[in-house]
Amino acid sequence: MQKHWFQDRLRHLGKTQRGLAKHMGLDPSRITEILNRSRGIKIEEAVEMADYLETSLDDLVGKLGTAVAPAVRASSLVVGYVGAGETVFSIDDHAKGSGLYKIDAPQGEGGGVCVVVRGNSMAPRFKDGEHLGYSRDEGLDLAKCYGRECVVQTKDGRQLVKIVEPGNRPNEVTLVSVNAATPIEQNVPIDWVAPVTWVKLRPRG
The missing domain is CATH 1.10.260.40 (lambda repressor-like DNA-binding domains)
Known part of the structure; x- marks a missing residue:
């Protein structure tokens, strides 16, 4: 370029x-x-x-x-919901591998899995009802997730979408929302973090 x-x-x-x-x-x-x-x-x-x-x-x-x-039409498996303000505890409450339903991934980004946003703490960046594709592979190195919007599973079982920043101890992070009215969560123990790789906007109407 x-x-x-x-x-x-x-x-x-x-x-x-x-x-x-x-x-x-x-x-x-x-x-x-x-x-x-x-x-x-x-x-x-x-x-x-x-x-x-x-x-x-x-x-x-x-x-x-x-x-x-060339153009590639790929589908993405919707595996559950992720909280952006609301607490969500059920990212995988279906038969393993079946998912909730499938959607077409935008611009051929394709494949993998995605979740549906619940809540508005990340608005206007992510809105309630939008789909977020994410990569668990890219989350293997936690340091590469800092400053990025990520799907996060906490040790207490919550699934969230937040901006991830460092915590004070290993396997802990600070979770930041775009909406300044939502409190920052510091030193949150996590199971995994996965950067958001694409967004499919909620249909209008």
């Missing part, structure tokens, strides 16, 4: 990289990876990026300087 062109284009349009990520239904870190060429871009993503940058797909592909992966 020609970064100067990308940054100049955003400035010219009065738009932001975070706005692009939201438009594409991706975590902002995914856009950085695309710009650094450490992650490929799917054709569906390229279409969305070209739309946001108000340029042609052919011009964008030329600026990307990398191969665009």
